[in-house]
Amino acid sequence: MEVTEQEINHLAKLSNFTLQPEEKTALKKDLGNIFKYISKLDELNVDGVEPTYQVFEMENIWRPDEITEQDADREALLALTKEETDHQIKVPKVL
Amino acid sequence: MSNKYEITIGIECHVQLKTKTKLFSEVDNDARGKEPNSCVSPVDYALPGMLPRLNGEAVKLAIRAGAAMNAKINPSSRFDRKHYFYPDSPKGYQITQFYHPIVGEGYIELPSGKKIRIEHAHLEGDAGKLTHFDTYSLVDLNRVDTPLLEIVSMPDMSSAEEARDYCKELWRNMTYAGVTYGDLYNGNMRFDVNISLKKPEDTKLGTRAEIKNLNSFRSVERAVLYEYERQSKILDKGEKVKQETRGWSDATGKTTSQRSKEEAQDYRYMPEPDLPPLNLAEDFIKAEYDKCPELPADYRRKFDGIIPADTLEVLLDYAELMLRLAEIHAAGQPVDYVANLFASVLLAEENQSLLNDKLPEANQLTELAEMKAKKELSSTAAKEVFIKLFEPKHASKSPRELAKELNLIQENDSATLEAIVDKVLENPATKKAQEDYKAGQEKVLGFLVGQVMKESHGKANPAAVSEILKNKLK
Secondary structure (H helix, E strand, O other): OOOOHHHHHHHHHHOOOOOOHHHHHHHHHHHHHHHHHHHHHHHOOOOOOOOOOOOOOOOOOOEOOOOOOOOOOHHHHHOOOOOEEOOEEEEEOOO | OOOOOEEEEEEEEEEEOOOOEOOOOOOEOOOOOOOOOOOOOOOOOOOOOOOOOOEHHHHHHHHHHHHOOOOOEOOEEOOEEEEOOOOOOOOOEEEEOOOOOOEOOEEEEOOOOOEEEEEEEEEEEOOOEEEEOOOEEEEEOOOOOOEEEEEEEOOOEOOHHHHHHHHHHHHHHHHHHOOOOOOOOOOOEEEEEEEEEEOOOOOOOOOOEEEEEEOOHHHHHHHHHHHHHHHHHHHHOOOOOOOEEEEEEOOOOEEEEEEEOOOHHHHOOEEOOOOOOEEOOHHHHHHHHOOOOOOHHHHHHHOOOOOOHHHHHHHOOOHHHHHHHHHHHHOOOOOHHHHHHHHHHHOOHHHHHHHHOOOOOHHHHHHHHHHHHOOOOOHHHHHHHHHHOOOOOOOOOOHHHHHHHOOOOOEOOHHHHHHHHHHHHHOHHHHHHHHHHHOOOOOHHHHHHHHHHHHOOOOEOHHHHHHHHHHHOO
């Protein structure tokens, strides 16, 4: 299945990626192969078949509304970010 | 607004549910006054391998909220991922209920009696908060996955007033049901208003603009009025309204373009594989549904012809006051005087701080109303006792006990009153007034009543005194 340059550009925009021309060519080929592989499913007739949401057949799994101590504190989590200022995560200007 | 175009309004409202913890993690949901990123878990950070765990209380509150909008609850509901790339969401997607929401069709009844239909309502997690600076933005994830119920109305509103009334009624119903703190100032309920215009003869709706993130009833009303003007000017010129998201500024009273609306498919919705579906039993749903108390529309029917409609509309903003009136009504006691005390005394600007204190009990209020009806208390004295009942040191006293303590019980006993009147009439200082009255100067009676009141230290019933004086001076 052919993936167009336009589709690659659209996906890159949604994901906020900047792609070099050679990366686009590679992605076009890889994504095309993935789509081709998955489109095998189109051969099956799935009329009236429920989509598979999950494979464990569990339902109504929820927890009580109680605060628990977290095993990672604020500093540990902030340490994972590239840059922080005043206990906030600093990111390039958006919008 | 002119009548040239018909306006069609639909509203989406995000209600913050009052759970202790977040929708998918066990951290504190109340970040008010807390430091940035102090109410955050590895799940909120979306660290690799972290899995969301659904908060059962949010499910229960969603059902109760559904009851408060007369809605059907869907026994089967699921979660989906809505993808977008923005720093307010470390996951890169929001967990929401796109295909199978928990709350189905319902309606909200406005004070006018008009019913605004609800299309559905779904559970979802909130995004983080961004603060923008010149060259960078700062991210605070405290609000990530705070539980929200998004309530989507049908486009059933056709004026700015109706849009305002709907938002206010929705706020009342949600706070009565106790599913949210309803603190509008802190964004506990945020309204997105979709507005389109069409000529009366057109059957198809016009292109709509969406005004995002309004957080007061007044801004909803003003934004609709502004959009009517803006869109009608475009249509007058024969141009087309652009489908877009707009922001509102209270300061300028204008809406401004924010971004063209992304196509729905750009969100690449897919089932959330980390959260098993809900298949709720009928009795589980019923138990939560039944926790929804009486709503404003119920009170309008109950107190129709008992409490004046304009007084009732003022009181309906205060669920606690309505509960008390309902309690008194259920005990077969009259509510009109107590309703009047609430509206004209308690809600008077100078007394509003009393709302933070404990409201007097139904039996105290009933006794106070009885004492007033039997003229044991003058109108002024009854108000004084009412206000004092809010003071912690008086809160447990009966109004009679308190009135006695404050020496406010009115003297109605005719023998006692006659004795005081006689004493006043015997006083030579009143002789001239008595003669003037007998000579036809009826206004002098007020002076004589005043003298009796003074003699009784303010405790005599002035109406009774007036009658006795009239008889004696015939």
